[in-house]
Amino acid sequence: MDSKRQQKMASLLQQELAAVLQRDLPHLFGGGLAPSISMVKVTPDLGQARVYLSLLLGNDANERLEIIKDNAKEIRHALAKRIRKTARVVPELIFFHDDSAAYAAHMDQVLGTLHIPEAPKEDSSDDDKPARPRLFNNE
Template sequence: MESKRQQKMASLLQQELAAVLQRDLPHLFNGGLAPGISTVRVTPDLGQARVYLSLLLSTDADARLAAVQDNVKEIRHALAKRIRKTARVVPELIFFHDDSAAYAAHMDQVLSTLHIPAESKEVDETEKPKLPKLFNSKGE
C-alpha cells in the first residue's frame, strides 16, 4: 500500500508528465499523438517512478515506447522545470507499456464466445447431491 506522500507524488508526476509529453515535447512523436499516462507508481524513497503509457491508438506501440525510452533524459529535464518548486528531487523515470485495456478487450471477446447453459429453476430430488454421513447411527 502506498503512503499519502507516494500517492501525492504519483499524482503530480502523472499530471505534469502528461503536460510535458503533449505540450513541451510533441516533436518526440513526429507529429503523432502523444501517449497517455495511465498509471504512475513511485517507490517509497521517491527515487524511482514507474510510468505506464497507454498506447492504444498507435499501430507501432513498440516504436513509440522506444522513442520515449530513448529520450528519458530530455523528458526528465522538462519535468524538472515544471515541478522544481514542488519537488525537491525529480525521480528516475522508467517507462512501461500499459496493455491492460487491450487485455480487457481480449477477455471480453473470450467471455462472449463462451456458451453457458441457462440454469434450470426446478431441481429433482434425484439430482440433489448426497452429503456424506459424519456420524454413525448412534450419534458418535
C-alpha cells in the same frame, strides 16, 4: 503499501507527465497521439518513478516505447521545469508498457464469443418451498 508522500508524488507526476507529453513534447510522436499514463509508482526515497504508459493506438507500441525511453532525459528535463516549485528532486523516470487495457479488450471479446445457455426457470409457487426451520422449541 505506499505512503502519503509517495501517493502525492505519484499523482503529481502522473498529471504533469501527461501535460509534458501532450503539450510540451508532441514532436516525439511525429504528430500522432501521445500515450496516456495509466499509473505511476514512486520508490520510498522518491528517487525513481516507474511510469506505466498505455500505448493503445497503432501496432508499433514497442517502437513508441523505445522512442520515449531514448528521450527520457528530455522528458525529465521538461518535467523538472513544470514541478520545480513543488518538488525538491525530480525522480529518475523508468518507462514501461501497460497492456492491461488491450488485455481487457481481448478478454471481453473472448467472453463475448462464449455460448452460455440460460439457467432453467423455476416455478415460484409457495407449496414447493420447504418449511421454515425452527430455531427455538416454543415456535
